[in-house]
Amino acid sequence: MPEFRTTPGFRDLLPPASTRQRAFVDVFAGLVERAGYDLVVPPMLEDIGVFERLGKATDVVTKEMYDFVDKGDRHVVMRPEQTASLCRAFVEHRPPTPWKVWYAGPNFRYDRPQRGRYRQFDQVDVEVLGTDDPEADVEVISLGWRLYEHLGLRQVTLAVNSLGAGDDKARHLEALTSFLSQHAGDLSTLSRDTLARNPLRVLDSKRPDDAEIVAAAPTIDQFWSDESARHFDAVLAGLRAIRIPFVVQPRLVRGLDYYVRTAFEYVGGTLESAQNALGGGGRYDGLVEALGGPPTPGVGFALGVDRTLLACDDEGVFPPPSRSVDVFVVDTTGGRHATVLADRLRASGWHVERSFDSRSMKSQMKSADRSGAEVAVIIGADEAASGTAVARPLRTDADQSTVELDVLEQHLDSILTTVAPVRDASR
RNA sequence: GUGGGCGUAGCUCAGCUCGGUUAGAGCGCCAGGUUGUGGCCCUGGAGGUCGGGGGUUCAAGUCCCCUCGCUCACCCCA
Numbered sequence: 001m002p003e004f005r006t007t008p009g010f011r012d013l014l015p016p017a018s019t020r021q022r023a024f025v026d027v028f029a030g031l032v033e034r035a036g037y038d039l040v041v042p043p044m045l046e047d048i049g050v051f052e053r054l055g056k057a058t059d060v061v062t063k064e065m066y067d068f069v070d071k072g073d074r075h076v077v078m079r080p081e082q083t084a085s086l087c088r089a090f091v092e093h094r095p096p097t098p099w100k101v102w103y104a105g106p107n108f109r110y111d112r113p114q115r116g117r118y119r120q121f122d123q124v125d126v127e128v129l130g131t132d133d134p135e136a137d138v139e140v141i142s143l144g145w146r147l148y149e150h151l152g153l154r155q156v157t158l159a160v161n162s163l164g165a166g167d168d169k170a171r172h173l174e175a176l177t178s179f180l181s182q183h184a185g186d187l188s189t190l191s192r193d194t195l196a197r198n199p200l201r202v203l204d205s206k207r208p209d210d211a212e213i214v215a216a217a218p219t220i221d222q223f224w225s226d227e228s229a230r231h232f233d234a235v236l237a238g239l240r241a242i243r244i245p246f247v248v249q250p251r252l253v254r255g256l257d258y259y260v261r262t263a264f265e266y267v268g269g270t271l272e273s274a275q276n277a278l279g280g281g282g283r284y285d286g287l288v289e290a291l292g293g294p295p296t297p298g299v300g301f302a303l304g305v306d307r308t309l310l311a312c313d314d315e316g317v318f319p320p321p322s323r324s325v326d327v328f329v330v331d332t333t334g335g336r337h338a339t340v341l342a343d344r345l346r347a348s349g350w351h352v353e354r355s356f357d358s359r360s361m362k363s364q365m366k367s368a369d370r371s372g373a374e375v376a377v378i379i380g381a382d383e384a385a386s387g388t389a390v391a392r393p394l395r396t397d398a399d400q401s402t403v404e405l406d407v408l409e410q411h412l413d414s415i416l417t418t419v420a421p422v423r424d425a426s427r
Numbered sequence: 428g429u430g431g432g433c434g435u436a437g438c439u440c441a442g443c444u445c446g447g448u449u450a451g452a453g454c455g456c457c458a459g460g461u462u463g464u465g466g467c468c469c470u471g472g473a474g475g476u477c478g479g480g481g482g483u484u485c486a487a488g489u490c491c492c493c494u495c496g497c498u499c500a501c502c503c504c505a
Contacts, residue, residue, distance in 0.1 A: 113497095114498080365463095
């Protein structure tokens with residue numbers, strides 16, 4: 001074993017996983033930017049206060065944060081999520097509303113790593129701040145859904161609920177707490193602990209022992225105010241209007257206090273474990289205010305990149321993009337010709353590779369083959385002396401030919417267009 | 428934080444049950460067969476503190492203890 005390794009829960013992303021992750025973010029960025037969302041890049045380090053406003057479940061949550069005191073005696077934290085950072089940025093800069101933004105980047109949580117969960121993990125998210133129009137909820141939910149469609153995932157379920165707001169949310173919580181307390185004896189030990197900490201989350205229990213009590217517990221839909229019901233109906237109607245299928249799930253909850261009204265989750269169909277949520281979000285109308293800003297409604301979602309890619313693996317979709325090398329320059333005269341020619345051909349827009357260390361022609365040809373290049377351009381002593389190069393197709397039976405260096409591009413064009421249909425249009 | 432599985436070559440693993448010469452295979456890498464040409468094939472080569480420490484023993488990759496790491500699940504999930 002090497003002396004130094006990544007610390008627990010952290011990892012190096014190497015190809016092809018790294019290129020696939022970037023391709024994933026590219027798909028996401030293209031999708032949301034077409035919808036008018038702008039990139040905002042908040043720092044990874046925040047004052048811990050930003051995340052202590054997330055609600056009373058904070059005690060538990062704090063234990064899983066990467067926090068420390070820096071050299072200036074500031075208590076800081078590697079951000080555990082992006083939404084609160086973006087809301088902090090909103091308060092700090094007060095941009096015009098509605099503020100439609102997206103971001104993709106790493107977050108940190110100090111918990112035990114397992115499948116699809118690392119201490120540093122990437123999420124992509126969108127947020128809309130400054131409007132409580134239910135159509136904004138619909139737009140946000142649709143963007144997540146369309147992303148899964150673009151990726152080719154078919155076994156994703158959209159679950160939606162309304163958590164209510166203000167009085168109706170409070171009355172439901174009261175009724176739920178009282179009901180669960182009365183039946184605490186019938187709950188699993190673990191759920192009794194959860195009840196003491198965060199009663200809403202008991203509804204999320206997947207333990208068979210709890211099924212009966214959870215099924216009988218009062219659900220939020222019995223407590224909705226007219227306003228909450230109207231908002232939720234509008235969201236559902238909007239989803240129907242753009243033909244996005246959903247399941248209303250009255251027991252869907254969110255762990256943090258700031259969520260109100262719309263809550264939703266995208267649930268994967270292939271991950272059979274207790275954590276099959278690929279992503280989720282909802283309305284957080286009180287968060288900006290809690291961070292010291294003006295009353296500002298907000299809605300957004302965050303999707304776990306690792307978990308979504310795992311779901312892609314399970315469904316056999318979204319493979320990593322393959323490199324397509326156009327030309328491999330083989331130079332047996334020391335390598336300088338390869339340097340010059342590679343530079344020249346790259347400037348013309350081709351994907352060009354070469355080898356180093358003056359290796360044998362056989363070795364360089366082998367590298368050329370393995371690079372996947374369409375054509376090997378070979379320069380040996382004879383070619384160097386006569387100002388020519390040999391162009392040898394590697395993927396067809398066509399003969400190689402010797403061409404003058406000043407017409408090399410033309411020649412490559414003629415053989416590459418028949419072999420490789422599209423060349424980089426930006427050249 | 429709790430529990431299970433696993434740590435042997437760059438990678439995937441065999442060897443451990445029942446301790447016994449220089450610790451193996453496939454893939455990958457390098458070179459040669461072909462003194463200027465990839466793929467397929469053949470030959471050769473480099474590459475190992477058997478995760479680390481301690482113990483038992485004449486002898487430990489193999490048995491025992493501890494430890495670190497990986498992994499899966501639970502807990503938690505913003």
